[in-house]
Amino acid sequence: MAGSQRTPADTAREAVVEAALGKLGLDAKTRLLAGQDMWTLPALPEIGLKSLVMSDGPIGVRGVRWSADDPSVALPSPTALAATWDPALARRAGLLLAQEARRKGVHVLLAPTVNLHRSPLGGRHFECYSEDPYLTGVIGSGYVTGVQSGGVGTTVKHFVANDAETDRLTVNNLVPARALRELYLAPFEAIVENARPWGVMTAYNSVNGTTMTEHHHLVQEVLRGEWGFDGVNVSDWTAARDTAGAVNGGLDVAMPGPQTVYGEALAQAVRDGRVAEAAVDAAVRRVLLLAARVGILQSAEPVVAEPPEAVDGIELAREIARRSFVLVRNERDVLPLKGGTVALIGAAARDARVLGGGSATVFPARIVSPLDGLAAALPEGALSYAVGADPATELAAADQGFRLTALCRDADGTLIGTRSAPGGLIQWMGSDLPDGVTHDTLHTVELTGTFIPRTTGPHTFGIKGMGAFTLTIDGTTYYDDVQRPGKDDPFEAFFGAPVPRAQVELTAGEPVDVSLTHVVQLPDDIPMKVVTFTLAHCEPQREPDELIAEAVEAARNADTAVVMVATTDRVESEGFDRTDLRLPGRQDELVRAVAAANPNTVVVVNSGSPVELPWREDVAAVLLGWFPGQEGGAALADVLTGAHEPGGRLPTTWGSLTDAPVTQVTPTDGELPYTEGVFIGYRAWERAGRTPAYPFGHGLGYTDWTYESLEVFPGADGPAARVRLRNTGERPGREVVQVYLAPAEPDPGRPSRWLAGFASAEAGPGESAEVTVALPRRAFEIWDEASNAWSFVKGSYEIAAGRSIADRRLTAPINV
Secondary structure (H helix, E strand, C coil), X not given: XXXXXXXXXXXXXXXXXXXXXXXXXXXXXXXXXXXXCXXXXXXXXXXXXXXXXXXXXXXCCCCCCCCCCCCCCCCCCHHHXXXXXXXXXXXXXXXXXXXXXXXXXXXXXXXXXXXXXXXXXXXXXXXXXXXXXXXXXXHHHHHHHHHHHCCCEECEEEECCCCCCCCCCCCEEECCHHHHHHHHCHHHHHHHHHHCCCEEEECCCEECCEEHHHCHHHHXXXXXXXXXXXXXXXXXXXXXXXXXXXXXXXXXXXXXXXXXXXXXXXXXHHHCCCCCHHHHHHHHXXXXXXXXXXXXXXXXXXXXXXXXXXXXXXXXXXXXXXXHXXXXXXXXXXXXXXXXXXXXXXXXXXXXXXXXXXXXXXXXXXXXXXXXXXXXXXXXXXXXXXXXXXXXXXXXXXXXXXXXXXXXXXXXXXXXXXXXXXXXXXXXXXXXXXXXXXXXXXXXXXXXXXXXXXXXEEEEEEEECCEEEEEEEXXXXXEEEEECCCCCCCCHHHHXXXXXXXXXXXXXXXXXXXXXXXXXXXXXXXXXXXXXXXXXXXXXXXXXXXXXXXHHHHHHCCCEEEEEEECCCCCCECCCCCCCCCCCCCHHHHHHHHHHHCCXXXXXXXXXXXCCCCCHXXXXXXXXXXXXXXXXXXXXXXXXXXXXXXXXXXXXXXXXXXXXXXXXXXXXXXXXECCCCCCCHHHHHHHHCCCCCECCCCCECCCCEEEEEEEEEEECCEEEEEEEEEECCCCCEEXXXXXXXXXXXXXXXXXXXXXXXXEEEEECCCCEEEEEEECXXXXXXXXXXXXXXXXXXXXXXXXXXXXXXXXXXXXXXXXX
């Protein structure tokens, strides 16, 4: 597929690559396939090759430093981007990220994540797009096209079936061939065909008995053979386990370095006859082609010679956020706000959660909280604020009120380097150390500075990290011991919970000295050298009943109450799955109490993926805000005040865990069977005959639409649906017209219906609009396990056009 899109420029680049490859000896070639540190591949000056730099995404470009000292634009979460149902907007997001990558000297973005929402318990679903493979593929294609049109590579991940976090390093996912093809491989296939990605990242997990970094069938035969993928296959970090198995399975690059299964180990495997040098050459050829594409191989013309016109990151972040908000309930048209006073309630309204936890973390230069956004948008005196209930029951990184510096000392106690440490977070990876500091000389790191409390009372301090620590607050040492891991997980230092170590009575406004010293001990045999720990803090906790009572009083005295409820980074993050879908803390109780006091209660849900909303019928409006990025508060004000319409539609089903058809994410004896086959998401809900809280595709705007006609006609590349609709409301608006396909005769082996396409329509009050939705051939195909091939299923189908999987307005028959 991808190979059919070759251009003369591709041919010229390949000639340069072949010439460069011919100049390299075995040791240089194998060195190129191994990370030289956490984020880069080595330069090879003898062929004019610069060092290739990779960086985490997908909502921003962190660069090689994990620090707020190196800020990045933070866009809304991938679930939010998918909720826009707008591939053109995804392309613009990608273009902005390419601009950010170039600014930070990054050549390859480790994104997008296109695994599916198989179960609502998946802890990292905020980083994926959808439960639907077609929607995921369309949005992912837009994103990849955007990034690469800015001259920066992508690595579509995690190939494949990395759909949960529990035991993700070792789990063997048993996926039936049909489900693998129709669901989990489908987004990757669509992106390869439509966007020609320059890279993929293979997952930690195994699929049907073979670890993905060694999966010859899926990588060499399917990805490269059937689909024509010509890019680089890079491992997830530390995922490569066996030298010969990896290179023969099709893995090109083993990250991170310097200790990997490639490099010297790969050269030796070739000399021992365990690996053919031709396999090494094939991998090097692909790496050199990537280098040529991004412009770091001498004499090769990059794909993008001149960067595109600059994108305003702040404005785009705000636009994506407001276009992603999904209004799922709006009784009596309580939204947009009609004026009057507003009581804003919830800890997340003041201290916004704008992104998910884990490797997707970036550090924006600014964050507009909902409190900031509404305060700027509403008239003076119209807004009041109450905490109500705080979902954070654990310590968070020291941020508000802290001014900290990291002091690095050698074993003799001599100061050898310093670096500021905003947020109390130290995460130095590979060679990213303060000037003058090396891993050989670094013995201790002291986080030291001052803290000015904003409240009086008992403040809790704690430590996230492993090893020896000394914690001193206001001259008193509260902890001097060793923190040990609670489980055998090399990523616990990154994703584990902070441990409380001190409780200190402090007075608001009075500064105190703080110090946390860590003895750095890095074993010689670890694959990546990382210095990571965090000073954590929690403000005094007031009596919850008192806080809720204050919120109720504020709501009773306001015309409208807006309650922000949220998850925390201990609920949604890389590294673990969820055990339930409940909102943490006493937030459900808060909403019920506020709703009883004010009939005009609006609830804004600040979560990256579904949570249960047991009070949803008791409130006037529910707005799903995802993790909305750095401009989320400003975008929220845009939508609540009616300056803009909420534009989102659900990319995944929202319902209770009790009713959810697929909930198993915990392996048994190392294996996780995908026994549900092709029935996940809305496919499974419909098969089970269960009604979710809010169905796939659902979302309200601030106007009404009438679907007037549906015509199915033969298009140039197959059948297409033409839908005519009219804006019958009083405001201009945008409608996402969704087209679903259903067999006329029920087939127990197939879903009752599935998304076949969609398009957006815009119209003013009283105006009509028309959209055409092509129906791809694949929508009529199934994977035939007997013949191991795609099979076009002839017969009669119903085409349905509507507003969601459950709100189908018009139908028409089609015979194929």
